[in-house]
Amino acid sequence: MTDTARRRVRTAILISGAGSNMAALIEASRAADAPFEVAVVISNKPDASGLTVAAALDVPVMAVDHRLFGKDREAHERAIDAVLMDHGVEVVALAGYMRLLTPWLVGRWNGLMLNIHPSLLPKYPGLDTHARALAAGDEEAGCTVHLVDEGVDEGPVLDQEAVPVLPFDTPETLAQRVLTAEHRLYPRALAAFCRGLH
Ligand SMILES: Nc1nc2c(c(=O)[nH]1)N[C@@H](CN(C=O)c1ccc(C(=O)N[C@@H](CCC(=O)O)C(=O)O)cc1)CN2
Numbered sequence: 037m038t039d040t041a042r043r044r045v046r047t048a049i050l051i052s053g054a055g056s057n058m059a060a061l062i063e064a065s066r067a068a069d070a071p072f073e074v075a076v077v078i079s080n081k082p083d084a085s086g087l088t089v090a091a092a093l094d095v096p097v098m099a100v101d102h103r104l105f106g107k108d109r110e111a112h113e114r115a116i117d118a119v120l121m122d123h124g125v126e127v128v129a130l131a132g133y134m135r136l137l138t139p140w141l142v143g144r145w146n147g148l149m150l151n152i153h154p155s156l157l158p159k160y161p162g163l164d165t166h167a168r169a170l171a172a173g174d175e176e177a178g179c180t181v182h183l184v185d186e187g188v189d190e191g192p193v194l195d196q197e198a199v200p201v202l203p204f205d206t207p208e209t210l211a212q213r214v215l216t217a218e219h220r221l222y223p224r225a226l227a228a229f230c231r232g233l234h
């Protein structure tokens with residue numbers, strides 16, 4: 037086995053909120069045979085509670101506030117990309133990152149940027165996925181890890197996990213059941229992706 041095969045893939049996690057998926061990825065990265073390491077956690081929101089969680093887990097953190105860049109999304113993304121370069125990042129994992137990315141950053145990380153989405157894509161791209169699944173009377177819901185492309189939640193699917201929709205479910209109770217599945221899916225999908233890289 038070559039050295040690079042054993043070397044862990046330096047991964048950045050981009051968040052906007054609590055970061056429970058981020059915490060699941062950090063925990064998985066600390067397994068003895070983990071094929072990835074978390075090099076840095078970045079948030080577009082300086083007050084994202086996930087930044088405090090990551091710092092407490094001894095992971096470098098950085099806030100790149102999108103509001104400082106007004107409507108210039110690409111300028112915001114260039115600032116994020118500079119942080120990725122500074123940390124020697126090879127793969128980017130979006131985890132509850134709530135900014136649509138322009139073709140500039142998507143292009144720079146083409147095929148190396150993953151996202152987790154709380155529906156069984158191609159059903160319900162975008163926001164409010166659980167309310168839409170309940171309104172449609174679906175019997176199952178779930179989550180998807182996909183590669184990020186210029187479309188919204190349209191990139192190639194890498195892995196999915198389904199959960200049952202139960203009687204009396206609300207968007208909140210369904211979201212919690214899907215989130216628990218996400219914490220199994222994302223570490224599994226990122227590990228498989230990184231093992232396939234080298
Ligand atoms: N080019 C892409 N960018 C992003 C993708 C993607 O597939 N392609 N996935 C998203 C994550 N996401 C759904 O999984 C998502 C995130 C945000 C939005 C959205 O409408 N955002 C608004 C602002 C909302 C806010 O700030 O709360 C916006 O950016 O104007 C839709 C889907 C990550 N980016």
Ligand SMILES: NCC(=O)N[C@@H]1O[C@H](COP(=O)([O-])[O-])[C@@H](O)[C@H]1O
Nearest residue numbers: 053054055056057058132152153154
């Ligand atoms: N459109 C993107 C999107 O809706 N992402 C969703 O935001 C939540 C973030 O939770 P977390 O911050 O606890 O990981 C997760 O459910 C994730 O799938």
